[in-house]
Amino acid sequence: MSAAEFDWNLATVWETIAEELPDAPAQIQGERTFTWADFERRANGVARTLLDGRASRDDRVTQYLRNSPEYLEVSHAAFKIGIPAINSNYRYRDEELRYLWEDADVTAVVFHGSFTATVGALRDRVPRVRQWIHVDDGTQPCPEWAIPYEQAAAASAERVRAPWGRGGDDLFLLYTGGTTGMPKGVMWRAADMLRQVNDVSTVHYALEDGAEGIRRDLRGPGQAHISGSPYMHGTGYFGATMAMHGGGCVVSLTAPGFDAAELLDSIDRYRVASLAISGEVFAKRIVDALAAEPGRWDSSTIRNVLTSGGMxxxxxxxALLEHWPAAAILDGFSSSEGFGMGWSLATKDSIPETGRFAPGPNVWVLDEHEQPVEPGSGVIGKLVVRNRLPMGYYKDPDKTARTFREINGVRTSVPGDHGIIHPDGTIQLMGRDSLCITSGGEKIFTEEVEGVILDHEAVTDVLVVGVPDPQWGQSVAAVVSVEPGAAPTAAELIGHVKARLAGYKAPKHVVFVESVPRSPNGKADYPAARALAEAQRQPVA
Known part of the structure; x- marks a missing residue:
């Protein structure tokens, strides 16, 4: 069997690890610890519950959950029976959830008790859902119309298989909201998703050798990991998945929002080696907590920090590497439509320029004629991913055709990101088509400008948007938060940008705010930033 022909998914990896390391910890949250044998047993119970009398390959289960052991147990159960587990954003409001569950054809919803009222109000509006499974988080009791999660987790002590089997062609469906529009489902083959995880994890299995290859290459219990980012988004989920891929232990925080002190307590207590966060919204809180109580925590075990989804x-x-000098920060540039677009590695002695990445092996930068951009030419090109790609967008052939296109005889993904290639082959990320500002006929990419402003010593966070301008069509506005006690002027920040970029890219408006609008996972809320800019902008003299 060749590596391209294996016919199984991530469940085979996790089942084999559970056989080899039954007593090693797999998941921890607060005072709850689950071994790998527990993880396997409980996922089998959930899988058995999902296989009710009406079950079919067309079923989908969604995790309407905060970070918790149950989130990954449901994911494992879905892989076991060959159906997608759908990530539900718990910050969505009723109509957004209804849209997502209808669009994804969800048939089972696993939800935390704190979301009981929302779920109850939606039940009659999502008729395809036939199972509601309640996870007790100490808030609301299980309603009579739902199944208690612990009952579901105890439903089978034996390994569960669906009547239709499972394989590499099973659907892995990742919903992404992006920066604009309603959420959309990106379809991956389960085997391709597994290959991707295997490529970037600390343990790489010979997938062509099946379970025997996993047993041979597994090196005992792996590292402890924490995803500060929500599992409902790719950074948090894949960070946790990669840790478990190597037989590691995933620690889920207990606070409903990100609590830097709890994170640092957990790193200290469980000797955590890897961490996943999403940009400034997490890093600033960690640095502030460390600075406020020096000596409180021993976080010397941290070796790998993955950040993605936010600059x-x-x-x-x-600042992080001053506290964690033995660590490496891996800044991943990726999208749901094409993993591994670029990486930036920072160590204490080598910190690259913000927004500058080494391209992934499957990335092209093409000009407007779809020809390779010459390094050092200064030409802004579109980033194109080839080889291992999603199948497209779920139930949206038109969007699929626009994003997944054949270029020079090769099927590619064109998510809309742009960059320039430096003479050394690294890529400077410029921004996305959907966020591009056109001012006086010039195109300005937001992330290029954001990266420069963010490097100002007083700035803690920034979003750049285009606002209407009667003369130029659009002008650049920056929504900025700064360090406590700092008071940079708008003119100072504009001059900082002009020192590194062409003058037309510099903001004409700077709005100072206490907190730049972002979602809890660190993703930019550009519509909110634009509303702030339009309401408060004042031209700089």
Whole structure:
């Protein structure tokens, strides 16, 4: 069997690890610890519950959950029976959830008790859902129309298989909200998703050898990991998945929002080696907590910090590495439509420029004629991913055709990101088509400008948007938060940008805010930033 022909998914990896390391910890949250044998047994119970009398390959289960052991147990159960587990954003409001569950054809919802009222109000509006499974988080009791999660987890002590089997062609469906529009489902083959995890994890199995290859290459219990980012988003989920891929232990925080002190307590208590966060919104809180109570925590075990989904500036990287000098910060540039677009590695002695990445092996940068951009030419090109790609968008052939296109005889993904190639082959990320500002006929990419502003010593966070301008069509506005006690002027920040970029890219409006609008996972809320800019902008003299 060749590596391209294996016909199984991530469940085979986790089942084999559970056989080899039954007593090793797999998941921890607060005072709850689950071994790998527990993880396997409980996922089998959930899988058995999902296989009710009406079950079919077309079923989908969604995790309407905060970070918790149950989230990954449901994911494992879904892999076992060959159906997608759908990530539900717990910050969505009723109509957004209804849209997502209808669009994804969800048939089972696993939800935390704190979301009981929302779920109850939606039940009659999502008729396809036939199972509601309640996870007790100490808030609301299980309603009579739902199944208690612990009952579901105890439903089978034996390994569960669906009547239709499972394989590499099973659907892995990742919903992404992006920066604009309603959420959309990106379809991956389960085997391709597994390959991707296997490529970037600390343990790489010979997938062509099946379970025997996993047993041979597993090196005993792996590292402890924490995803500060929500599992409902790719950074948090894949950070946790990669840790478990190597037989590690995933620690889920207990606070409903991100609590830097709890994170640092957990790193200290469980000797955590790897961490996943999403940019400045997490890094700043960690650095502030460390600075406020020096000596409280021993976080010397941290070796790997993965950040993605939000830009992380040089200052924050430098501050984190002052506290964690043995660590490496891996800044991943990726999208749901094409993993592994680029990487930036920072260590205490080497911190690269913000927004500058080494391209992934499957990335092209193409000009407007779809020809390769010459390094050092200064031409802004579109980033194109080839080889291992999603199948497209779920139930949206038109969007699929626009994003997944054949270029020069090769099927590619064109998510809409742009960059320039430096002479050394690294890529400077410029921004996305959907966020591009056109001012006086010039195109300005937001992330390029954000990266420069973020490197100002007083700035803690920034979003750049285009606002209407009667003369130029659009002008650049920056929504900025700064360090406590700092008072940079708008003119100072504009001059900082002009020192590194063409003058037309500099903001014409700077709005100072206490907190730049972002979602809890660190993703930019550009519509909110634009509303702030339009309401408060004042031209700089």
């Amino acid at each position: 992380l500036g040089e200052q924050s990287k430098r």
